Amino acid sequence: MSFLTDLQGAARQMVQPLRRVLVRWWLSQSPSRQDRFATLGPLISVLLFLTAIILAFWYLRNEEIERESEAVKRDSEIAQQQIRVRLNDNQEQLLRIAREIVTRAVDTQEFSAQAKAFARDRPEITHITWLSKHREARASVSGAGFQDESLMTTEGNDPSMPLANQSNPAELAFQAARERRQPSYSPPFADNIGTRVFQIHVPLIDRTGFAGVVIAEYSIEALLRYYVPSEVATRHVVAILDAGEQVVASTVTQMPGKRPKRALIQHEVPLAPAMNGLVLRGEGYRTSIGLISNTLFWMVVALSVLTVWMLLGTWKHMRRRLQIQNALSSETNFRRAMENSMLTGMRAMDMESRISYVNPAFCAMTGFSEAEMIGRKPPFPFWPPDRLEENARLLQQELQGRSPAGGVEVKILRKDGTTFDGRVYISPLVDSKGKQTGWMTSMTNITEAKRVRDQLSASHERFTTVLEGLDAAVSVLSVQQGELLFANRSYRLWFGADPAGHALLSGSQLGRSSGPDADEEVDDYSGLPAQALTEMGSDPREVFVESLEMWFDVRSRYLQWTDGRLAQMLIATDITTRRHAEAQAASQAEKAQMTSRLMTMGEMASSVAHELNQPLTAITNYCNGMVSRVRNDSIQKEDLLAALEKTAKQAQRAGQIIHRIRNFVKRSEPKREPAQAFDIVEDAVELAGIELRRRNVAIHTYIAQRLPTLMVDPILIEQVLMNLLKNAAEAIDNAGLPVSRRHIELRVVPKHTPELGGHIDFSVTDMGPGMPEEVISRMYEAFFSTKADGLGIGLGLCRSIVESHQGRIRAENLYNGEAVVGCRFAFSIPVDISRVDPPVPTGSLGPTTGSPEGSAVNNKQATP
Incomplete structure (x- = not known):
């Protein structure tokens, strides 16, 4: 007794520190956490209980399956042992008969007598036969114990008879016994009456060698019926299966036409000592109901789920109440913080117009403290002395519900004596029961807003004055409704107030009037969002208005109008x-x-x-x-x-x-038409040749083959070439150059540059004295000329002609070291270099000299 007392004391001493730790941890938690732990504790206990029940059922089910499996295994091995003992005993008896036949101790009659005695005590044997080595039946006894001459004959195609040159089971066993000189079992087969059987062939070996066999044929079904213990057959199903896992015989007869249900518990052992592919299988079934069908199990699960559901419901209810409390507290704090931080002054009055609440913003606006205003009745201290009657009238008007929706603009007096403009809104103060308990007033300082509004009004007036004074027509049209939103004086002067003028300038169908079929009209903008349209610009267009006989430069863009509608603005300049x-x-x-x-x-x-x-x-x-x-x-x-x-x-x-x-x-x-560079050069050289021959200047022409077609005015390009050739000849003649330098080179070649793309380059190179740099920078100016009798329009016209064809003209001096040895004028005409024409006929401009492949070089000497 004292031992138990000491044990209890020791346990108490061990539990006390743990208890103190738990109590300290529990007190350190917040109330919300304590409520959560208090709810989760029972929930976890119920879940652990349900888990324990499920594990117990699972353990019992596994124990039952294990016991049943051991019983099936044990019974299968007992049946195998009984059959093996019987087959071994029969094999020993057959070996004894075979020895007596070999020693000539018995003849066919004596064999029949012994075979009858042997088969009489063994119901599993269907017959015993003595065959010679040539497969001739010497004697045959049926399982009933009488002589049967029809057994084991070759005339009736008996499957039990081994036949030469065949591979039936009996022949396979016969050959195995002859080769191995040992008893051999045949594979299972069906005899002539359909019974599933197998044979044992015992070889007869004498001094001369193999002399035949003694065959005993077993009925598989009888072997299973007589030698499987009855207690085993009562407890479990025992079946013999062949190599294809087809049931040959079973202790339970299956319903015909139905496939047998596979047993949950099985154990297979070979049919020893035959070892001919036959397998002995034991099958067992559970005796108790499964876990799914156990009513007690489902009752426990249902009660546990109900308990968990109730605990979860209680936990959610507690959480909801806690959330509501937190939300209420947060809402109260939020409203108090909002009232304290907002810039709008709030003032509450009871039904007697006594101030019952003011927020900090109201106190900051007026300069009076909360204590100075709570409980005060009209006139209030923030009313200006010169506006007491007006403010009292406005207050009564508001209390009677006749105040305007936009509020009332009043003057407010600060405590320091200054005033500001305020806008006051008043509304009834209603409690949760729907009863009015007073009035709530909000006040905002609009002094700065009024100043900005006045500035905006003045700015708008100035902006409108500027737009009205423009010589350009400015109009804004709603895209969806086709309504003219704005039009300045110039637009009204030219087009009136009709939106059709806007549509005419924009070149679109804007301005369509809405009608009953407006919804069926096609969307010209394909559903493009307004943001994308407003960010998109447009190129300027030149529009001719036939009714006014005027040309306009029109620029447009999309914008969001003041009311949010998508609009198009046009500026049309005359x-x-x-x-x-x-x-x-x-x-x-x-x-x-x-x-x-x-x-x-x-x-x-x-x-x-x-x-x-x-x-x-x-x-x-x-x-x-x-x-x-x-x-x-x-x-x-x-x-x-x-x-x-x-x-x-x-x-x-x-x-x-x-x-x-x-x-x-x-x-x-001027007329653009397809032209060949060769033809233009030929005509220009023919005309310029007159002047060149007069001045004793030679010209060398190089024209590349397969040049693309030019889209130009040929006469204008000839004029440029004529001018350049004539200027080069004059420069050479005026300089008095010797004959070796009195020549001009005209080259026409295709080129491609990143700046100009594909183009044909015409260059005129002379061996004259060149031009000063200041002349090169000014030579395209109108009326600038280096000739005494020149008008200064030749090169300017050449530049205009070339640029009208989207080309470029350039001039440069040629140097040999620092000495100027000539001047080159060149101009380019853009072409599509992928379109190449046939090669030009060489020799059209004069006798052809040696030229590289793919080009035509023509030299012509102009002589006086």
């Missing part, structure tokens, strides 16, 4: 005067080009006259010669035809010169 000036300038430029060509022909007049004089003189000489010879009858027909042909060629030459001059100087509208 450019009619500019367009007229441009047209007049173009006309003057055309006249200047014509004048330049006439001046060029005027300067070349003597050369042209000399050039025409040669073919005309030749024609006169040919005609005079023919007349003289005709009069003297001294001309033959062939000589006359030859003279006439030469006369025709000279006349044709004179006509070509006049035709080229006429095409060059005739007035025509």
Whole structure:
């Protein structure tokens, strides 16, 4: 007894420190955590109880399966042992009979007698047969114990009879016994009446060797029925299966036409000592119901789930109440913080207009403390003395519910004597029961807002004045409704207040009136969001308004209107005067080009006259010669035809010169057309050749083959080339250069640069003295010339012509060291270099000299 007392004391001493630690930990937790732990404790206990019940059922179920498995294994091995003992005993008896046959101790009659006695006590044997080594039946006894001559014959195709050159089970066992000289079991097979059997072949070995076999045939079903203990067959199902796992025999007969249900517990052992593919299988079933079908288990689970659900519901309810308390506390603190931090002054009054509450913002606005205002009735201390009656009237108006929705603007007096403008809103103060308990007033300082509003109003007035004073038409149109939102004075002067003028300038269908079919109209903007449209700009457009006979430069963009609608703004500037000036300038430029060509022909007049004089003189000489010879009858027909042909060629030459001059100087509208660089150069060189020959200057022409087609005005490009060639010839002639330097090189080649892309480059290079740098920088200026009698319009026209074809013209001096040895003028015309034309016919500009492959080089010496 004292031992138990000491043990209890020791346990108490061990528990006391742990208890103190737990109590200290519990007191350190917040009330919300204590409530949570108090709720989770029972929940965890119920879950542990449910887990223990499930584990107990699982353990009992596994124990039952284990016991049943051991019982099936034990019974299967007992059945195997019984069958093995019987087969071994039968094998010993058959070996004894085989020895007696070999020693000639028995004949066929004695064998039959012994076989009858052997089969009589062994119901599993269907028959015993003695075969010679040639498979001839010497004697055969059935399982019933009588002699049967029809057994083991070859005439009836008996499957129990081993047949040579076949592979039936009996033949396989016969061959195995003959080869091994030991008893051999055959695979299972069906005999002539359909019974599943197997055979044992005991070999007969005498002095001469193999003499035959003694065959005993076993019925598998009888072997299972007679030698499986009844207590085993009662407890479990015992079956024999072949190599294909097909049931050969079983202690339980299955329902015909139904597939047997696979047992949950199985144990298989081989059918020893046969070892011919037969397997003995024991099958067992559980005797108790499963876990799923156990009512007690589900009752425990249901009660546990119900308990857990109730505990969870209680826990959620406690959490909800705690959340509501926290939310209420947070809401109270939030409202107090909001009232204390907001810039709007709040004031509460009871039904007698007595102030019952003011927030810090109200005190900060007026300068009075909360104690100075709580409990005060009108007139309040923040009312200006000169506005007491007005403020009292406004207060009564508000208390009677007749105050405007936008509030009342009043003057407020601060404690320091200054005033400010305030806007006051008043509303009934209603409690939770719907009863009015007073009035709530909010007040904002609008002094700065009024100042900004006045500034905005003045700014808007100035902005409107500027827009009204613009010479450009400014209009804003709603995209969806087609409503004209704004139009300045110039727009109203030209188009009135009609949105159709906006649509005309924008070139779209804006301004459609909404009607019953408005919803069925197509969205011109494909659902593009307003943000994307407002960020998108537009290129300026030039629009001609036929009704006004005016040209406008129109710029547009999308914007968000003040009410949020998507709108389009247009600024249309009158450019009619500019367009007229441009047209007049173009006309003057055309006249200047014509004048330049006439001046060029005027300067070349003597050369042209000399050039025409040669073919005309030749024609006169040919005609005079023919007349003289005709009069003297001294001309033959062939000589006359030859003279006439030469006369025709000279006349044709004179006509070509006049035709080229006429095409060059005739007035025509600029016209772009497909042209070949070779043809342009040929015409320009023919015309310039007159001046070059007069000045004793040679020209060398290089034209690359397979040049793309130019889309130009050929006459204008010829004019540029003529001007450049004439200037080069004048520079060489005026410098008095020797014959070795009196030549010009004209090159036409395709090029491609990142800046200009694909283009054809025309370059004119002379060996003259070059140009000063200040002349190169000013040579394109109007009326600037280095010639004493020059007008200064030639190179300016050349630049205008080239740039009108989107080309570039440039000039540079050529240097040999620091000495200037020539000057090069070049201009480029853009083309599509992928479109290449056939090669030009070489030799058109003169005799062809050696040239690289793929190009045409033509040299022509202009001589006086």
